[in-house]
Every structure is written in structure tokens, then in C-alpha cells.
Amino acid sequence: MPIVGTAGHVDHGKSTLVQMLTGTDPDRWAEEKARGLTIDLGFASARIGDHEVGFVDVPGHERFIKNMLAGVVGVDCALLVVSADGGWMPQTEEHARILDLIGAPIGVIAITRIDLVDHELVELASLEAAEEVAGTSLADWPVVPVSAKTGDGIEVLRAAISDALDRTTADVERPFRMWVDRSFHIHGAGVVVTGTVERGELAVDETVEILPGLQTARVRGLQQHDQTVPFVRAGSRAAVNLGNVDLDDIERGHMIATPRTMFETGRFVATWRPSRGFDSLPQRGAFHVHTGTADAAGSIRRLTDDLLLISTVSPIALNSGDRIVIRESGRQAVVGGGVVLHPSPPARIRKRLITILNDTDRPAADRLLSIDEVLPDESLQRQTGGSVPTDGTLVGGDWVVNGLNDRVANKAKAIVAEYHEQHPLRPGVEIAPLSDRIGYPRPVVIAAIDATEALTIEDGYVAAPDFAVTLDETDRRASEFALATLEKSYAVPRASNLDLAPDLLHALIRRGDFVQIDTDLVFTKEQIERITGDLTALPTEFTVSEFGNHFGMARRHSVPLLEWFDKRAITRRSGDTRTVRNGATA
Secondary structure (H helix, E strand, O other): OOEEEEEEOOOOOHHHHHHHHHOOOOOOOHHHHHHOOOOOOEEEEEEEOOEEEEEEEOOOOHHHHHHHHHHOOOOOEEEEEEEOOOOOOHHHHHHHHHHHHOOOOOEEEEEEOHHHOOHHHHHHHHHHHHHHOOOOOOOOOOEEEOOOOOOOOHHHHHHHHHHHHHOOOOOOOOOOEEEOOEEEEEOOOEEEEEEEEEEOEEEOOOEEEEEOOOEEEEEEEEEEOOEEOOEEEOOOEEEEEEEOOOHHHOOEOEEEEOOOOOEEEEEEEEEOEEOOOOOOOOOOOOEEEEEOOEEEEEEEEEEEOOEEEEEEEEEEEEOOOOEEEEEEOOOOEEEEEEEEEEOOOOOOOOHHHHHHHHOOOOOHHHHHHHHHOEEEHHHHHHHHOOOOOOOEEEEOOEEEEOOHHHHHHHHHHHHHHHHHHHOOOOOOEEHHHHHHHHOOOHHHHHHHHHOOOOOEEEOOEEEOOOOOOOOOHHHHHHHHHHHHHHHOOOOOOOHHHOOOOHHHHHHHHHHOOEEEEEOOEEEEHHHHHHHHHOHHHOOOOEOHHHHHHHHOOOHHHHHHHHHHHHHOOOEEEEOOEEEEOOOOOO
16 A cells, blocks of 8 residues: 655645545544644545555644654655645745655645635746756656645546556565554553554564664554554555563654664764755754654764764664755754765774765665675674675675685785794694784684685694694704603603793694693603503503502603593593593504
């Protein structure tokens, strides 16, 4: 069901026109009826041509501009109302600016109350409206004179609305989202929210995410124009009954969406386009940022002539590509708006970021990935509304921009080469510190190394494929002396007393010359083989003391060596004794 939203100055006949088109009075509140003006959003429906149409009637008074902005969210067709006896007025101008800034591409201009003026004044009002929208996105909208009192022009208006709706398309392919314009509690049902489904589809029993707050809720029921339905889709008014949520948790300005497809932010970069009558952004002022039904006070910093860095006092839900409207509180005027380019820019805004963001011909996901080079999949999905880049590869849970592999591999090669030169006895660089030095997550660095033949990873060390630990003459003599010292008996000295440099000791352990039993205890490979082979000479069940007496070892040698055997299933401990496992070998 497509949605038509009204716009225009107060008391120009918007609600009366909607009532004539639908047979329903859209003013819901007693105060609205008493004062004769629309304060909040009103809703009605009717068949227009081949379309079942929902109408959203918005207030025209300047004091309720926030409600008007909330009402034009997700409309398929705008109906700008200008009275023939009043002409183009301040709120007509402001509403037209808003429609232009949010990029409303389809609509109709209705010249109302033609029964109160002569034909010449109707013509003048029509010409004036056409002139006022010239050069905006409203320029091609048909202008239709009409009287809601006599019915003159109503059928022509119906036809114009129907023709406009014929050109609309519903965005049903992208993930669901709906800005909340009302929330209330129904006894026996719970919390209900209403809004216009902006995109996607939603079915009963699905889960939605509430933003801000990132709370999830189950869809218990759906209604469309007072009719219970199994699902709702883009372009329709919907009432959503939510489970697992309190009324205090959701209100106008919140959004419900497919989980992990919206980004919650209080700082973003957007394009800037002044509205008509404001050539530039005021240097100082209190600003309010409007998007969807959300409204947040914010501060603005000019990055370039047409780019803004916006910070809001409270978080709002955004995707890259969303439109915003900016009002200056002091003048109570819409001063401009723009399109969100980056919902989560880095702390330092560099020239490179601005250059990439300005390349709006590229898909948003590719632009964002080009800036960060590595982005978690969930973050990218949230920032773009479910889009994936065409110029990237998914590595684990991160998107990696194409071309980064080569750069990471080149950095890794340089670091590893330098490391080999400084530490010739070490097997290479550990992957964790290497990732820290390069500045990218470990899975990204590992993927880059795996993709090149210039490096290898073994046991957590990154090395050149032709690298091998080689001992110089001094190291060779030191190692031979240490081996001879150990071979004198099984009562070996502490490793720290072997007079070996730590790098050399670990190199001999990795090479297999020494077997490390404990932090400061090593035996030669031959000693371990001899001890293992001689275990059968011990009693079937033997104690630590019997083991030590047999091999001539002190307890400080026997205990860690037996525990080492236990871990390798060479011996089995039972209380204070051990047995040799069948077929056990070191």
C-alpha cells in the first residue's frame, strides 16, 4: 500500500482535503478539533485509481515542524497543499524546502479552496506555486486546482495522484526498517509501535532490533490499516506489536530494523546543501538534525564547502546514504540538509578520507572499506544497511580491501628480513607482535602471508622460506661443550648454568639437540632416548625415589622428568607410584 504524505502551510486545507479523498477525518485528537489545526500526524486510507493508498496528514504550523518532518518519512508521493486565497506562505516554503532536501521525487501540488476566490486568482496561485518550485525536485509536479468543499477538481487530483503512484517502486529487497512515529500500550497485547515501512519486509515472529539501544524484540503481531496481516512491506503503514520490550524503551525517533543492519551513531560525515534562501551554513547557531522521525541537537563543523562533520547530543540510527535535514533553532528555520556519507568516521579527518567520500559514484560499502581498509563485517553491514563491497575480500569476520594483501606482505617481508639479520638464532617473528607492528588484525596478516611465497608460518613464527638457523664457530664450540657437560651424567646442571646465550639455547632446543623438560632443565636427545629405553628395568610400579636411585638423579630432576613422561603417555601415575605404558617411546 503506497503512502501519500501532505505538506503545506497551516490552515490551507490539508486535513479537509484528505477527508474528502478518503472519507476519514485524519485529526485524531480533541485538541486538534477544538483548535481547528493539525498538531500531530493523522492517518487515513482510500482507493485512488488502481492503488490502495495510505495518507499521512502532517501539521502545517511552524511550532510543529518536528511532527511534519516525522510525517514525511517513507512517503511514496507528497501532496503539497497551497490555498488559492492564501498563496505561497512561510510554512509552504519551509515544507517545500524539506521535500526538496529529502529528495522527494514524486508528488502533486494541490491549489485548494478555489471555491473562495475567482478563476483569475486560482490561475495566479497556480502560476506562483509553479514558479516557487522551479529549480527544485518539485519542479515537474503537476499543479491541480481543487475544492474540498464543492468537489471541483477532486477527480483530476485523484488521477494525478494515481499517475504519480504508478511511477513509484517499493524497496523490498533491502533489509527491513521502520521509523517509529507512535508508541503505546494495549492491555492484553503489550507495546505497539506505528510507522511507515521504509524498506524491506517484516513478518510475524521475526526479530527486530530497536535503535538507539540495540535492544531486540519479537514481532507478536502486525496490522495494516486496522487489518491483521501476516507481514508488511515497504511502502505501507504498519502497526507492530512487540514482545520483550517496555513502553519506556521505545518512542518516536526510534527505529525498528532487521538486526545488524543499522548503525547507531552520534558523529558522522554528511554532504551539505543549503536550502533556498540560505546561501551558507551559519557560523554559529544551535542546530537540530532530523532524519526519519529522529530529532537530535547537534554541533556542526565544516570540512569543505560541501561536507560537514556532525556530532549529535543523543545517538541516532543511520546508514550511509540516508538524508538529513538541518534546522537552526534560533531562527526556527530549515537551513539545509544533505546525505550521510560516513556514519562512523575516524577520529582524525584526513584529506584522503574526504577525497574518497567525494567519489559518490562508487558504492558506499566500497568507499567505507577504502577508508578503513579493514572493517568488521557487522560494522560494514550496519553502516550500509546490509551492503557488501565489490572491491574487497572477507577474511574471517573482516572485510579486507583488495590490494591490501600485497602491501601487508611487503611490510611483513621487510620486518622479517630485518629480524633474521638481528636474531639469526631465532626461528622468525611471532605472528602477534608482527601483526601489531604492521597495524592490521592477525587474521588479515596471516591471510596476506599465506597468499605470498616469500614468507612461511610454522609453529606461530613467520620466516623467510630459505631461512635456517646456522651456528657460527663460537656458537658451535659452546654447544658442543654444553652437550658434553650434560652427557657426563643424568644429574645434569641447570640450563642457566650451561653458559649458553638464551637465543643459542632455544635454537638447540628447537633443532632437537636438547629436550626441554622444565623451565631450567634440559637433557640431550640421546639421554632421553636411553632413559626411556631403560624404564622397563624398574619395578612394575615404582616411586619417584626408586626412579631417581636407578638413574642417579636428585628429586629436582626426577619429578619434572616423570611429569614430562606422564604428559606424553610414556608413564602413568597412580597415587605415589607410576607404571610404564606398553609400547611407550619418547
